[in-house]
Amino acid sequence: MASNKKTTTLSQQKYQELAKKNEPKRPVVANCIRAFIVGGFICIIGQGLMMFFEKVFGFTKETASNPTVAVLILISVILTSMGVYDKIAQWSGAGTAVPVTGFANSMCSAAIEHRSEGLVLGTASNMFKLAGSVIVFGVVTAFLVGIFTLIFGGGAH
């Protein structure tokens, strides 16, 4: 927006100052508290599931996170289908977006929303609209980290 600033007239600048002053302040602290509570609560559910899979099905500490993530995603998809997840998300902000349930929510809501355009062109091709960026950047970073490990030798692994 730097080029925009040069061409503004005085009254436009005044307007922008006024708009900035009257912009509703983001309740940062309240948002953070909500995100903390909801995000932490989802992790507690995850912890419970993990212990359940370790005790009942004999998963190890490392492999127990696989079924845990799958169950959390299933719960998230069910809640999204019922329209509940988005209501919680509005209240909790990052608390529902950052856990893996938010990843599933973004895929599921895109899949349902674009269903009317068909299963192939709608659901399937729009599913990764938001989740795609996470996967692309994650994979590229993982590749680079792998290359570094290959060249400089694995550190802590």
Added chain:
Amino acid sequence: MQFLWAFLIGGAICVIGQLMMDLGKLTPAHTMTTLVVAGAILDGFGLYDPLVRFAGAGASVPITSFGNALVHGAIKELQSSGWIGVITGIFKVTSAGISSAIIFSFLAALFVRPKG
């Protein structure tokens, strides 16, 4: 005790995300992407595993663990089958998350109508 640490660490990671959105004015997509990249880099330095051992689901449920799992797969496969492992191993560990998200979302789209 494990539940308390899961709550505190998991909540703290969500607060970091909230601060990135509120103070950094990032979109949720940018926030998630940054967190995944951060998780991958942390694992590259061997720092994410200790966090998972300490906080359990508090570290493995947030999206940062997705980056961690991608790097884990790549490096594990790199050690067991050589340089090609960097390519072939990336999705080995994350398959549970991505596959189940695809399958469940697709099934949901078959049966659920969008809510206004």
